[in-house]
Amino acid sequence: MELPELVSRLDEEVRTDDFAKLDASANGLQVGPEEGTVDHVAFAVDGVRETIDRALEADADLLVTHHGLSWGGFDRVTGRTYDRLEPLVANDLALYVSHLPLDGHQELGNAAGVADVLDLEDREPFGELGPEYIGQRGRASNPYTPETLRETLAATLETGDQPVQLLEFGPDEIEEVAIVTGSGTDWLDEAVDVGADALVTGEGKQQVYHEANEAGVHVVLAGHYATETFGVRALQSLVDDWGLETTFLECPTGL
Numbered sequence: 001m002e003l004p005e006l007v008s009r010l011d012e013e014v015r016t017d018d019f020a021k022l023d024a025s026a027n028g029l030q031v032g033p034e035e036g037t038v039d040h041v042a043f044a045v046d047g048v049r050e051t052i053d054r055a056l057e058a059d060a061d062l063l064v065t066h067h068g069l070s071w072g073g074f075d076r077v078t079g080r081t082y083d084r085l086e087p088l089v090a091n092d093l094a095l096y097v098s099h100l101p102l103d104g105h106q107e108l109g110n111a112a113g114v115a116d117v118l119d120l121e122d123r124e125p126f127g128e129l130g131p132e133y134i135g136q137r138g139r140a141s142n143p144y145t146p147e148t149l150r151e152t153l154a155a156t157l158e159t160g161d162q163p164v165q166l167l168e169f170g171p172d173e174i175e176e177v178a179i180v181t182g183s184g185t186d187w188l189d190e191a192v193d194v195g196a197d198a199l200v201t202g203e204g205k206q207q208v209y210h211e212a213n214e215a216g217v218h219v220v221l222a223g224h225y226a227t228e229t230f231g232v233r234a235l236q237s238l239v240d241d242w243g244l245e246t247t248f249l250e251c252p253t254g255l
Contacts (some may be wrong), residue, residue, distance in 0.1 A: 001244060003029075003036035003062070003094060010064070013108065013238065014101040022130050025099035026070040031085065032094030038062045041239050043232045044249040045225055047095055051249045052087050058247045060093065064239075066110075066232050068097030102231035103127075103181055104134035108238070110181040111136040113230020114200060114222075117156045118149070120177060126194065127180040127187045135180035135187065137196060144174040146218055149198060157226035160254030167209055170218035174198050181227035185211075185219065192217055202227040203255065225253045 007029045011017065016028045042060035044051035047068045055063040069084055077085060088095055103110050106125060115123055120138030127135030144152070146168045154164040177198050178191040184201035185208040191199040192215045199217060202224035212219045236246045
């Protein structure tokens with residue numbers, strides 16, 4: 001498939017343009033030529049030297065990641081930035097990135113993937129960011145206890161053998177669950193406003209302990225990486241259906 005066609009298809013699927021003014025990440029094609037052919041696509045959560053090197057070892061033509069290289073542009077292409085960009089350019093490996101668009105996509109996104117794991121019903125967008133949403137909420141088909149919610153995530157997510165943390169401040173029975181993957185504790189107040197019993201996210205901040213305690217809501221910290229593998233895996237399945245060879249590069253951080 002021609003690279004511009006593949007990029008256009010991906011941009012349309014995740015609505016890249018709708019997040020252009022909301023996201024510090026330069027979503028879409030971050031590194032690559034205007035023309036080119038793609039036969040093999042590698043997928044990873046992070047666009048870093050390890051995943052770039054492994055994509056090259058797999059003989060991929062394009063690397064698709066959730067976290068890319070450009071966050072508000074480059075001041076200088078030196079040091080770590082150069083070390084990541086140089087092998088991409090030198091080996092004609094293009095880089096496509098989808099950050100917030102892939103967090104909030106209601107079917108392919110990271111939050112939707114976590115909601116699938118938890119078997120949530122009656123789902124709605126959650127995690128308001130301007131005119132868009134970067135998460136999802138829903139009702140458990142069978143109510144969870146705080147511990148069974150934690151155990152379900154720990155048993156399913158790719159946590160790198162690290163524990164799923166539970167700030168247990170909410171009700172004994174959990175029905176309403178709000179999800180913002182990655183670093184999503186800033187949406188705790190919204191979770192309270194919509195009547196959530198628990199907020200599931202990746203990593204926490206110091207103040208969320210006290211905020212959750214005072215609000216009477218559970219917070220589950222399941223790992224930034226672990227909660228954000230779903231989107232790129234969903235894109236991989238999509239690209240598989242388009243007839244291209246694909247590879248997923250697992251690189252858990254445990255964080």
